[in-house]
Amino acid sequence: MARIDCNHIRHAYGPHPKSDKDYALKEVHHAFEDGGAYALLGPSGCGKTTLLNIISGLLYPSHGELLFDGKDVTNLSTQERNIAQVFQFPVIYDTMTVYDNLAFPLRNRGVPEPDVDRKVRETLEMTGLADMARRKARGLTADQKQKISLGRGLVRSDVNAILFDEPLTVIDPHMKWVLRSQLKQLHRRFGFTMVYVTHDQTEALTFAENVVVMYEGEIVQIGSPAELFERPKHTFVGYFIGSPGMNVMPVAVEGRSARLGSQTIELPGAPKAGTSGVIELGIRPEYVRLGATGMPVSIRKVEDIGRHKVVRASFEGRDIAAIVGEDEDIPADPKIAFDPDGINIYADSWRVEMGG
Amino acid sequence: MERTWNNKAWFMVLPVLLLVAFSAIIPLMTVVNYSVQDTFGNNVFFWAGSEWFEEILHSDRFWEAMARNLAFSAIILIIEIPLGIFIALNMPKKGWGVPVCLVLMALPLLIPWNVVGTIWQVFGRVDIGLLGYTLRALGFNYNYVNDPFDAWITVIVMDVWHWTSLVVLLCYAGLVSIPDAYYQAAKIDGASRWAIFRYIQLPKMNRVLLIAVLLRFMDSFMIYTEPFVVTGGGPGNTTTFLSIDLVKLAIGEFNLGEAAAMSIVYFLIIMLLSWVFYTVMTAYDAEQ
Numbered sequence A: 001m002a003r004i005d006c007n008h009i010r011h012a013y014g015p016h017p018k019s020d021k022d023y024a025l026k027e028v029h030h031a032f033e034d035g036g037a038y039a040l041l042g043p044s045g046c047g048k049t050t051l052l053n054i055i056s057g058l059l060y061p062s063h064g065e066l067l068f069d070g071k072d073v074t075n076l077s078t079q080e081r082n083i084a085q086v087f088q089f090p091v092i093y094d095t096m097t098v099y100d101n102l103a104f105p106l107r108n109r110g111v112p113e114p115d116v117d118r119k120v121r122e123t124l125e126m127t128g129l130a131d132m133a134r135r136k137a138r139g140l141t142a143d144q145k146q147k148i149s150l151g152r153g154l155v156r157s158d159v160n161a162i163l164f165d166e167p168l169t170v171i172d173p174h175m176k177w178v179l180r181s182q183l184k185q186l187h188r189r190f191g192f193t194m195v196y197v198t199h200d201q202t203e204a205l206t207f208a209e210n211v212v213v214m215y216e217g218e219i220v221q222i223g224s225p226a227e228l229f230e231r232p233k234h235t236f237v238g239y240f241i242g243s244p245g246m247n248v249m250p251v252a253v254e255g256r257s258a259r260l261g262s263q264t265i266e267l268p269g270a271p272k273a274g275t276s277g278v279i280e281l282g283i284r285p286e287y288v289r290l291g292a293t294g295m296p297v298s299i300r301k302v303e304d305i306g307r308h309k310v311v312r313a314s315f316e317g318r319d320i321a322a323i324v325g326e327d328e329d330i331p332a333d334p335k336i337a338f339d340p341d342g343i344n345i346y347a348d349s350w351r352v353e354m355g356g
Numbered sequence B: 001m002e003r004t005w006n007n008k009a010w011f012m013v014l015p016v017l018l019l020v021a022f023s024a025i026i027p028l029m030t031v032v033n034y035s036v037q038d039t040f041g042n043n044v045f046f047w048a049g050s051e052w053f054e055e056i057l058h059s060d061r062f063w064e065a066m067a068r069n070l071a072f073s074a075i076i077l078i079i080e081i082p083l084g085i086f087i088a089l090n091m092p093k094k095g096w097g098v099p100v101c102l103v104l105m106a107l108p109l110l111i112p113w114n115v116v117g118t119i120w121q122v123f124g125r126v127d128i129g130l131l132g133y134t135l136r137a138l139g140f141n142y143n144y145v146n147d148p149f150d151a152w153i154t155v156i157v158m159d160v161w162h163w164t165s166l167v168v169l170l171c172y173a174g175l176v177s178i179p180d181a182y183y184q185a186a187k188i189d190g191a192s193r194w195a196i197f198r199y200i201q202l203p204k205m206n207r208v209l210l211i212a213v214l215l216r217f218m219d220s221f222m223i224y225t226e227p228f229v230v231t232g233g234g235p236g237n238t239t240t241f242l243s244i245d246l247v248k249l250a251i252g253e254f255n256l257g258e259a260a261a262m263s264i265v266y267f268l269i270i271m272l273l274s275w276v277f278y279t280v281m282t283a284y285d286a287e288q
Helices: A048-056 A098-108 A113-127 A142-154 A173-190 A201-207 A225-230 A235-240 B007-035 B051-057 B060-090 B097-110 B113-123 B130-137 B148-176 B180-188 B193-221 B225-230 B242-252 B256-287
Strands: A004-011 A025-032 A037-041 A063-068 A084-086 A162-165 A194-198 A210-215 A218-223 A247-250 A252-254 A257-260 A263-266 A279-283 A288-291 A298-304 A308-315 A318-325 A335-338 A343-347 A350-352 B037-039 B045-047
Touching (some): A004 A048, A025 A048, A025 A063, A037 A048, A048 A162, A048 A194, A084 B180, A098 A113, A098 A142, A098 B193, A113 A142, A142 A162, A142 A173, A142 B180, A173 A194, A173 A201, A194 A201, A201 A225, A210 A225, A210 A235, A218 A225, A218 A235, A235 A247, A235 A279, A257 A279, A288 A318, B037 B256, B060 B148, B060 B193, B060 B242, B060 B256, B097 B148, B113 B130, B113 B148, B113 B225, B148 B225, B180 B193, B225 B242, B242 B256
Parallel strands (some): A037 A194, A084 A162
Antiparallel strands (some): A004 A025, A004 A063, A210 A218, A247 A279, A252 A257, A257 A263, A279 A343, A288 A335, A343 A350
């Protein structure tokens, strides 16, 4: 296992990148700590798979360098980097048995057969594939095949990191949950450095200790699931994480209050500097209180989604969402108030700290 | 629920039956008819029973042609299948090279068979043919008209030139259907070039290879036009394959009964061998 440093990595697929637009990966400068479980979260085309393939050596970055435990591996091949990667679609060697599939990476590296046998048996136990070791891999279900792909990574005990590229895309929902918890267990037991690419926030938030949110080729925020939820650094993180996403509305800030149309909203503190540009107020629907006091809204729609209701309303001519409890009544003359804990101020889409 | 039975629906099949009857069944029955009768002309026929069949099955000439034909099929399969796979593996997977290669590969397949024969007949001639003349000039004693070995080489090279593209195109279709992730996973697993071929590319080409082998076997076992144009079955009988022999028998010697019996035996053998190929290869496929 190793610590992975990405030093100012940029990547363009075209041969002669001119502007920032030509870069699939604008600039990534980040360290993945040894033994950490990271999720790379972002919409399709945000560069997360590009970053993953740069780490695994399937792609070489146009600029910047990659270090494993301080050693420069930028120009090393995938094999020399000793990385395991699990792909979106299960990749198995059809004609081999499950056992031979797991033995393949070891045999390719010339490991003596008794060691191969020992490692493969261990891995079969770990992944719960022991019963089907002698079966041909082609007849298995998608989740079993994906376990084989994972197993081929786990079987090499010396891998520097295990990378996952949306590995649960083709898995049935209930198996997704099972596999995800097995992955977490494996991580706890063996402490692999894991990087997990996904566009599914639930997957990212349940899998990882650290979620790296990417947007248009850049990392916009790295943090624990709670941090991403409470203090999104960028309005994109607000939109992308949470369901429904954060309410973002343009405001004018004066000292400790923000003005939106005819309403004035008390802020928990005065935003520190940087209040030029486009100023927006962001608040998650969970922090919007619906009741008899506060600012008037008109309700357009109430969506009952089980444990709670999502209220879609119109506030000063803008759409706003609020979450209310399952049993709470919707008042006849609805008013909303903002919980100060949930208020974030953004200048040009980036979060501004607020003073006390 | 009441089910209504209306047997008139069978009339819908009639046009197909008629078509098949005229295109296949009736001509085939004519052959069967000839194979069990004898004639001295004037449309007078005698019942001959299984005589013609016995004669064919005891004729050295037939078995020699058969042996030549089997040898020919075996040789061209041994050359064309690996060569086709090799070329397909080395064809570009993207970029402008793809259409160029595909068109080049398709070209030999578009040339009519007798034209292919004529091309090689002229090409190999020692007096005016580029190939024959050059070989002679280089000191090789090449002459496909007199030398059985040279005749065989010429016919085989011609078939390889004409039909390897078919194997290439089929294999290429199998190869491009392999997702990139397989190659990436193989890289990560540290697979050698040979291991990639053996465990990723070959299994994915399995089905198309089955088709390629079947098509090439059937075609080569029925080959007529090209060797007929180039060597006419000679020198002597050395390149007389089954179909050439059949035509000699039927049209050259006007031995209709024997030719008809031979046609039927020939047809059954092709069917049998194709069935054997198919069964063996699908069984192998299923076992994997």
